[in-house]
Amino acid sequence: MNTVTLNVPNINCGHCVHSIQTELSDLEGVKDVKASADTKQVVIQFDAPVDLQTIKGTLADINYPAVD
Numbered sequence: 001m002n003t004v005t006l007n008v009p010n011i012n013c014g015h016c017v018h019s020i021q022t023e024l025s026d027l028e029g030v031k032d033v034k035a036s037a038d039t040k041q042v043v044i045q046f047d048a049p050v051d052l053q054t055i056k057g058t059l060a061d062i063n064y065p066a067v068d
């Protein structure tokens with residue numbers, strides 16, 4: 001199991017949190033997603049077949065890009 005914490009500045013409210021959690025949970029291999037509007041971070045637990053690039057790509061596609 002991989003756990004990654006991503007900084008996503010566009011998280012502003014509960015709707016953002018819900019959208020991110022719903023979209024990422026749909027990816028096969030994503031086990032858990034916790035997004036926070038307070039920390040503007042998303043913590044994701046995942047295993048293959050999904051990888052970090054796919055997760056970041058999905059976030060970018062829904063207009064919540066992760067920044068370094």
Ligand SMILES: [Cu+2]
Binds near residue numbers: 011014015016
């Ligand atoms: Cu929002």
